[in-house]
Amino acid sequence: MYFVAGVLAALAAALHVYIWVLESLLWTAPKTRKTFGTSHDEAVATKEMAYNQGFYNLFLAIVSLAGVIGLVADERGVGAALVFAGCGSMVAAGLVLLLSSRDKARAAITQLTLPLLAVLALLVAIL
Template sequence: MTILAVIFAALAAALHVYIWVLESFRWTEPATRKTFGTSESDAQVTRPLAYNQGFYNLFLAIITAVGLVLLGSERGTGAALALAGTGSMLAAALVLVTHDRSMARAAITQGTLPALAVVFLLLQL
């Protein structure tokens, strides 16, 4: 079970690094605007907010990655950090879909890997 937990948590972290890049550095690019359903004018206005939000995604990825690194030597601490990161990712996806049902696809994209990671991390405790 641990290998599945590591795989899903690592993939979730990688996805959130990608989201960080999109939100913090590519927010006004046409492809990114299309992905997030944002107009050019709205992207310009929301750019500072997206930049900040992107870093939240990066920090969750870092917390998860540090947890995975520590799983080998400090199992309890590593699991706690990996759960904190992936659990927060999952919670954010749930907030997204409960706030706006039209965001279900985005929430599924954002939340599936963390959900699987949380399940397998809990099973390996």
């Protein structure tokens, strides 16, 4: 189950790296604006906020990937702690989005599903 947890955590990290690219690098691009449902003016007005938010996603991905590396290196305690921290934070952020913006339920569920599965698989592996 550690292997499954590691794969799911790596996939969650990859998704959050993609979100970082959208929010921090491509925020005002037409395809990104369509994805997030923002107009050009809204994207320009929120560019700095999105840039900052994107880096939160990148840092969560880095923590989760560091945890995966720990699991692969057979440092299960450190790896598990980092996967729980990174993926658990991704789940929490997804829940905040879901509870604060019901119209963004699809994005929230997308954001939290892989990390939630990683956390659950890791719990099964540990127990």
